[in-house]
Amino acid sequence: MIGRLSGILLEKNPPQLIVDCNGVGYEVGVPMSTFYNLPALGEKVVLLTHLTVREDAHLLYGFGTAEERNVFKQLIKISGVGARIALSILSGMSVTDLIHAVSLQEAGRLTRIPGIGKKTAERLLLELKGKLGADLGGSGTVLNDATSDILNALVALGYSDKEAALALKQVPAGASVSDGIKLALKALSKG
Numbered sequence: 001m002i003g004r005l006s007g008i009l010l011e012k013n014p015p016q017l018i019v020d021c022n023g024v025g026y027e028v029g030v031p032m033s034t035f036y037n038l039p040a041l042g043e044k045v046v047l048l049t050h051l052t053v054r055e056d057a058h059l060l061y062g063f064g065t066a067e068e069r070n071v072f073k074q075l076i077k078i079s080g081v082g083a084r085i086a087l088s089i090l091s092g093m094s095v096t097d098l099i100h101a102v103s104l105q106e107a108g109r110l111t112r113i114p115g116i117g118k119k120t121a122e123r124l125l126l127e128l129k130g131k132l133g134a135d136l137g138g139s140g141t142v143l144n145d146a147t148s149d150i151l152n153a154l155v156a157l158g159y160s161d162k163e164a165a166l167a168l169k170q171v172p173a174g175a176s177v178s179d180g181i182k183l184a185l186k187a188l189s190k191g
Helices: 066-076 083-092 095-104 107-111 118-128 145-156 161-168 177-190
Strands: 004-013 016-021 024-029 044-053 058-063
Touching: 004 024, 016 044, 044 066, 058 066, 058 083, 066 083, 066 095, 066 118, 083 095, 095 107, 095 118, 095 145, 095 161, 107 118, 145 161, 145 177, 161 177
Parallel strands: 024 058
Antiparallel strands: 004 016, 004 044, 016 024, 044 058
């Protein structure tokens, strides 16, 4: 099993890379979140990898963080979700956003990603529930009902998932929904 690659970045053609490791060029598929953080061509790159062995091919996937790789592994375990869809999910939303979508059971966030329909989104939410936070070393946050309502209200008002999540950090634990929305909007207006 190839768990990590360290070498010189030779080619970048989204979502494929070629990494030269001591004269051997490895073709690696990466999500766009990793692609955007790559160094320039000719520079040294380190990727955590996952090797998929199929009857017709050996495919190598690379990730900038252990969290991305762990989520990728969870995604490809789900029936009907292959590596291409898993890369698409990781390209379309951050690991944190995916954890929030799963904890809030929001299929709408997933259906915005190309290639994810309503049924696939619902299957993902069902099968990932309770798995992501534990596999990511507890970095997943479990949201209570009030926090969930505040987040949903901010998204409904047109704020991005990322903006809403950042604003939630300004809301003290145990705040009511109406007070939480006011505090979050105040934080968003300052930024």
